[in-house]
Amino acid sequence: MTRPNQRATPRSNARVAASKGMAFTKSPVLAVRLPDWRSRMVLFVLFAAFAALAVRAVWLQGVSTQFLQKQGKSRYERTLELPATRGRILDRNGAVLASSLPVRAVWAIPEDVLKSPPEKIRDLSRLLEMPEADLRKKLDSDRTFVYLKRQVEMPIIAEIEKLKIDGIDTRKEYKRFYPQGEVMTHLVGFTNVEDKGQEGMELQHQKTLMGVAGSRRVIKDRLGHIAEDLGMFREPHQGRDLTLSVDSKLQYIAFTSIKNAVEKFNAKAGAAVVLDVHTGEVLALANYPTYNPNDRSKLTGEQLRNRVITDTFEPGSTIKPITIALGLETGRIKPDTVFDNNPGYMTVTGKRIRDTHNYGVQTVSGIIQKSSNIGAVKVAQMIPEQEMWEMYTKIGYGQAPRYGFPGAAAGRVRPYKTWKPIEYANMAFGHGLSVSLLQMARSYMIFARNGDIIPLSFLKVDEEPVGQQIISPKTAAQVRTMLESVVSPEGTASKAQVAGYRIGGKTGTAEKIVNGRYSRANNIGYFAGIGPMSKPRFIIAVMVDDPSGALRTGGSVAAPTAADLFSSALRAASVPPDSSITDIIIPEVPLEESM
Amino acid sequence: MSFKLNALLAALLVGCALSVVNARYQARHLLIELERLQQHARQLDIDWAQLQLDQSTLGKNERIEEIARTNLNMSRLSPARTQYLTEGAP
Secondary structure (H helix, E strand, O other), rough: OOOOOOOOOOOOOOOOEEEEEEEHOOOOOOOOOHHHHHHHHHHHHHHHHHHHHHHHHHHHHOOHHHHHHHHHHHHEEEEEEOOOOOOOOEEEOEEEEEEEEEEEEEEEEEEHHHHOOHHHHHHHHHHOOOHHHHHHHHHOOOOOOEEEEEEEEEHHHHHHHHHHOOOEEEEEEEEEEEHHHHHHHHOOOOOOOOOOOOOOOHHHHHHHOOEEOOEEEEEEEEOOOOEEEEEEEOOOOOOOOOOEOOHHHHHHHHHHHHHHHHHHHOOOOEEEEEEEEEEEEEEEEHHHHHHHHOOOOOHHHHHOOOOOOOOOOOOOOHHHHHHHHHHHHHHOOOOOOOOOOOOOOOEEOOOOOOOOOOOOEEHHHHHHHOOOOOHHHHHOOOOOOOHHHHHHOOOOOOOOOOOOOOOOOOOEEEHHHHHHHHHHHHHOOOOOEEOOHHHHHHHHHHOOOOOOOOOOOOOOOOOOOEEEEEOOOHHHHHHHHHHHHHHHOOOHHHHHHOEEHHHHHEEEEEEEOOOOEEEEEEEEEEEEEEEEOOOOOOOEEEEEEEEOOOOOOOHHHHHHHHHHHHHOOOOHOOOOOOOOOOOOOOOOOOOOOOO | OOHHHHHHHHHHHHHHHHHHHHHHHHHHHHHHHHHHHHHHHHHHHHHHHHHHHHHHOOHHHHHHHHHHHHOOOOOOOOOHOOOOOOOOOO
C-alpha cells in the first residue's frame, strides 16, 4: 500500500486555501496516517478465511464424509419393495387348493374425497359394492387415512382409477383364493386379511407358506427409470408351495356322500375320512355343515368345527374288533371259541349290560358279526386291564396325535389302575373312553395292513413309512374275515355292501351325553371300514351325528353312507372289482347293533 | 517425438473417455430393459397363477358333475353294466 499522493499540481482546479497558499487536497490535515499493522491485519484475516474454507473442504471431502453422502443418497436413491407371495396349496395331483393373487386395498383422505362431485362418490360406492350411506359414514371422519375397502380385485381397481377422485389411493396386498370352497375348507383352512394362516393346513404350515418381502436400493433418473442397481438390501423369500395328501376327487366324493347323509337322515352333522392303507396319507377329510372360505362373513362355530380331528366321542361298537384282536393275539380265544350270551343280558358288579336281542350261543366271529356287547365283555374279562390299556395306547387312543394338524384331539383313555370292573366291561364295547374319528380310522390300519400301524400324514408321502407291528399278520387276517362278515346280509352293516367289491368294517352307535347323562334319543352312528378286502386300499370312517329320522344306528345311517363313499372312491381310483356280486341283498329288517 | 507421443496419448484418452460414456449409456439402457422385462415376468407369473386358479375353479368336481348330469344326461357307472378286461387274460 502506498502513501496518499502529496504531489502538488499547479494546474489543479482544486480550491486553494488562500491564506496559506496551499491546495486543499494537499492539506496535511487530510493526509491519512495509517499504522502498518492494519494492512497486515487485513491480509492475515483474508488469508485465514481462505484457510478456513480449505480446511472445511478437506474436512467434508476427506474426513466427515458420511453426512453429506447420506443426504445425497436420500435425494437420488430409492428403496424398492420386492414382493413375496404366499406359497400355494396343492392337492396330490397338483390341483390348486389355495392361491394368493395381488389385489388392492382402497384408502382415502376423507377431506379431499368429500370435495369431489356427488355422482363420483355414488359411482365409487357402486364399484365398492357398498351403500353410499355407509361410504359417507366412513368418510365422515377427522382422520387423514381411512380404509374404504380391503382386498378389492384388480378389474374393479382399474375402474376406480378411471374415476380420478382426489384423495383416493390404493395399497398393494394379497388375497387368498380357495377354488374348492366349502368342499376342502376343513382341511386347507384359511388366512386372515393380513395373509396369516388361521385354521387347518394354512395355520400348521404358516412358516413355510409365508413369503417375506425383500427390498433393494436403486438410483432413479429424472424420468423414474432405474439408472443403476445398487444391489439387494434384503433378499425376498417366496413362500413355498405345499402339496397335501388329499385327492380332490375323493374329497368331493366324501363331501357329497356326507352331505347327502346329513340331509337324508336329518342329522345335525356328519364327517368322513378316507385313508390310504399303504402310505398313511389322508386322502379325504369331509365335514358337514361347512362354510365357504372365500366368504366368511356368516361363519359360525358349528360350521368351523372339524369333527374328524378335533372332536372326540365314545367309539361304541367300532372298538370291539380291537378287543377281539387282543384276545386272539394273546391266544386266549380262537375265531371259533364259543361264548354263551344267554339270556341277552349280564351283570357286572350289580350293573346290567344288555344286547338288543338274545344272540344265544355265539362264536367269536358271531360276536363281531352281530355286535354283541355281552360277547365283547366276556372276551375282555379274560384279558388283564393292563394289557388292554397297552393295546389302546399302542394304536394311539388317548395319545397326543402327531399328524401335524392344529388342534388335533388326543381323546381320553384313563390309566388302567383306576378302571372299575364295570368301567372295563363298558370299554370292551366302546364306552368310557373317547377317540377322534381320525384315531379310530387309523387304528383299523392294524387290520388293513397285516398287523402293523403307520403314522398318518396330511402331506404327500413319497415313500412308504415303516410300520410298528401291533398284532401278527395271522390275527389281522382273522379279524379281516370277521369284519367282512359284518358287511353281509347277516351282519349289522348289511347296508355297507358295495356292488362289485368286498368290503369289511364295523358299525357303532354311541349315545350322546346330553346334560351330563346318556340320552337314548340322541345318537352318533359310525362305520369304520376297509376295502377292497382282497387287497386293502382305503380305510374309510364315517360319523353321522344326531340323526333325527326313523333311522338312527350306525348300521342304518353310517353304513350306507360308507357304502356310497366306497363305491365311488374305488371306482374313481380305478380299483378292479374283487367280487362278482352285483346285486346287493339287504334284509328287510336289518340287524341292528346294540348300544 | 515427444509432441507426437503426447498427441497420441491425448487422442487415446479422449477416445477412452468417450467409450466410457457410451458404455454407461448402453448399460443404463440395458438395465431399463431388464427392469421392464422383469416386471413383465412378474406380471406373467401373476397371470399364470390366475389361470391355474381359473383352471381349478372351472375343473371343480361339483361343476363337472352338474354339467355331466344336466347338460349331457350322463349317469353314474355301475359294476353291473361294466365289462372289466384283465390284462394278460385270454
